[in-house]
Amino acid sequence: MSQQDDLELALQLCDIADRITGHRFQALDLTVREKPDRTPVTDADTAVETAVRQALTTARPDDAFAGEETGGSVTTGRTWLVDPIDGTKNFLRGIPVWATLIALLEDGRPTVGVISAPALHSRWWAAAGQGAWLRRGPGTAPRPLRVSGNTSLGHAYLSTTSTRTWDVFHSHEAYLRLAEECWEDRAFGDFLQHCMVAEGTLDIAAEPVVNAWDIAALQVLVAEAGGVCTNLLGASPQGGTGALSANPQLHRLALKVLSAAADPGAA
Structure with a gap:
């Protein structure tokens, strides 16, 4: 096959x-x-x-x-x-x-x-x-996807699933710090935010907890659109420790902010 x-x-x-x-x-x-x-x-x-x-x-x-x-x-x-x-x-x-x-x-x-x-x-x-x-839409032709070309957090559109879960699974302060760095933030949530990153209509999707079945399909979608999808530590997102999707440059910047805010000693 x-x-x-x-x-x-x-x-x-x-x-x-x-x-x-x-x-x-x-x-x-x-x-x-x-x-x-x-x-x-x-x-x-x-x-x-x-x-x-x-x-x-x-x-x-x-x-x-x-x-x-x-x-x-x-x-x-x-x-x-x-x-x-x-x-x-x-x-x-x-x-x-x-x-x-x-x-x-x-x-x-x-x-x-x-x-x-x-x-x-x-x-x-x-x-x-x-x-x-x-x-x-039914009967429409498929179109190829590409992540945003934006490389500045100050111009980035950020989404998460639920801000309450950051307290439990990572750091609420870390998410707030990232949101403050970005141009705008919303909670489009779940699959949709990662799909929007692949489309290039959203710059960053970040959530503190996922299961393997929540993220695997999205991981290959974002990657094939030219982006990066990892957990909040930069490793595979299938282990449950969150998911972060963005283009390569924004992914590096967002990961740095999340890491520093969650662990001030890492700054």
Whole structure:
């Protein structure tokens, strides 16, 4: 099988997911339960992950699988990572900013990523060496993506997911210091902010905690758009210690600010 075959499969898996989420979004009988970490999960989350897992069992029986709701772990070799609905809180409240994230890791490195947000009529995808792409609206031609060319924090547009989580997982002071250095900050949140970095409409996306299935697809998207996506320490973002996406120059500057603010002795 080729990398193009894997990309086509990931796109097909998102088609399966979109049919399920499109049917359940704003459904009056949507069921919601609270997980032990107090985050919500809907019947749509579990239905998507089950359907994708079953499809992969048929299409790639020798590959490993790890999903947010049904578990699994990244192994050596090939592992598919699935976040059935990134932005579940938005989904259950009827806010259209949510997406299915599907990534293929080969020996721990993301090589294929697809982010599908049907309520936004948007789908982003990338594969190693093949660039990053966006199709917005049915029947439209995909367009290549490129990160912003801005190299100044003073002109940078910054986004995070939730400022409250910085107190728990990193340093609220560190985020505030970075926000003060930037031109503007917002909380577009979750997948969307990293996609916007890849598009070049946002300069920096920073969040203090992620899981592997939250970030792998976005990592390859940002990289193929010419950017850098690491954790808040400059290492792989798949270990859970946050995510920072930007073009290479802004990434270096933001990383320095976050490190110095979190550890004054490092300044």
